[in-house]
Amino acid sequence: MHQNNQNIQDEYQKAADWLLAHTKHRPSMNTFGLRWKTPARLRADTFVLSPVQGHAGRLVFGELRGKTCVCMQGRFHMYEGHSLCKTTFPVRVFKLLGVDTLIVTNAAGSLDDSLRPGDIMILKDHINFPGLCGLNPLCGPNLDRFGPRFPAMSGCYDAGLRRIAMEIGKQLGVAEVMTEGVYAMVGGPNFESIAEARLLHRLGVDAVGMSTAPEVVVATHCGLRVFGLSLITNKVVKSYDDPEAVDHEAVLAVGRRRAQTLQSLVMELVSRLDINNNTESAVGEKCPSVILNLIVKSRTFM
């Protein structure tokens, strides 16, 4: 095996072992308004260091509606200068912890005029622009332990979970602000020029952001079931006559406004997940029942 391959596999394993060792004794707490039973908050500085304003950069273990979850508040972005290996590092660690399902959320700008700020777009598919250009976390020697060299990406957003989410939306009375669509990842950190926005729109993109695709690619590669949603935080300007310009503060403000709805939606989805509790983790220890990974941002769930 390639030496670097062995090194990186050791890093995933070390992180997973460390986390398992540190989640056994959990102080009682309640975080981001979600109801956690016997949770422990871990300041996992070793790999949750996202300095983006509005991201808490925390990893939280706890029980959510009877399912044990590990929740990542914040993420690494490529535009921060992180390698794609680092951006997606937590996903493989969670896999080693015994995680079965990845719920990934993001903030995104809408290209489709019917999507307004505050709307929720369930990801049906994505266009991974950096990936199409060779900036793909799976580049390099394949780690066979996790998955195949050439993984399929069709169907990477689980159809069953998408259907359940739409049903939950109806129950919560928010169906009219929910839709399915195609997310595109661009490199960022600048927002799109008008010509770029028009290009994305023509290509069939409904919403655009600067994250998510690498995590989803790695999760799909290692066999995780994936559910994704975008909170539409702004319209992407497509007209030279439109004086509006997006800014990060506005993005955060919409996140705060929709926090409660997203929280209810995710919690209900978690409660309906059919996961085999008490799965054995890949490191041979009993996981605290099932671990579900939510990649969420504090700005959304605070």
Ligand SMILES: O=P(O)(O)O[C@H]1O[C@H](CO)[C@@H](O)[C@H]1O
């Ligand atoms: O994709 P997330 O991390 O939700 O954040 C989105 O919001 C930030 C821009 O305001 C960018 O990081 C973009 O990707």
Ligand code: HPA
């Ligand atoms: O308009 C946007 N473009 C790219 N990323 C984003 N993240 C939130 N809004 C946007």
